[in-house]
Amino acid sequence: MSFWWVILVIVIMLVIVYMGSSNKAKERKEKQDSFIKEQENEGVILSNKTDIENGIIAIDKNREKIVYIDDKGDTLVTKEFSFSDIIACELIKDGETIYKKSATRTIGGAIVGGVLSGGVGAIIGGLSGSAKEKEKINSIDIKITLRDIDTPNFKFNFFEYKGTRMFLDLSIKSAEEWKDRITAIIEIQDSKK
Known part of the structure; x- marks a missing residue:
């Protein structure tokens, strides 16, 4: 019987870890979407948005910039790089x-x-x-x-x-x-x- 209890505990721990990481990913996505919507309200149109390991990279064709959004901390930080x-x-x-x-x-x-x-x-x-x-x-x-x-x-x-x-x-x-x-x-x- 103790073998099955160990398996049950392991499965419960895996479910808890999965749910925690899933919630964190959901929060991250909501934070990104909210920030991008704010940018669009200010006239910044981001295209080619790509999630990468250290944030999001996108193009703002109108202003000719690569926009990088660092979303790993509590607040979003943007860096912009002019094409020129x-x-x-x-x-x-x-x-x-x-x-x-x-x-x-x-x-x-x-x-x-x-x-x-x-x-x-x-x-x-x-x-x-x-x-x-x-x-x-x-x-x-x-x-x-x-x-x-x-x-x-x-x-x-x-x-x-x-x-x-x-x-x-x-x-x-x-x-x-x-x-x-x-x-x-x-x-x-x-x-x-």
Whole structure:
């Protein structure tokens, strides 16, 4: 009989933990939605909203800004990055840069941006390779370099291994989309010069 009591206690503990994390996720989502609605009431239209490990990343096309909402604390904190201030974008897997795009205006036009690790095929292969490779990925980040002395760069964390890789495929897809989106922003800003 004591075996079944142990199993019952374990099941009850798992249910309590699940309900607690579910409530926390619900509260987080409500806080995000409320904040975004406030922003929209002030005329800020956010598109391409994506939940990432360290908050939400979105685009405000009207004001030409990337908007980052840090929702990990008690209050929401926003950071905005003007398209014109972005001078480079890096896709980083486990601390290693596997893609980098630089604005031509930052290097005098000598090189048109840069792709590391053998081109676009290597980028996609580097992130979305075999299932065995995916199991080894511990972090995926996008780093932007900015024309700002006080904040010269910022890192968006799309995946951080925390005991499970359940959402790794979704994180890879989101990181690749944002890498492409920021690359397009850099290209558009370059074409304006």
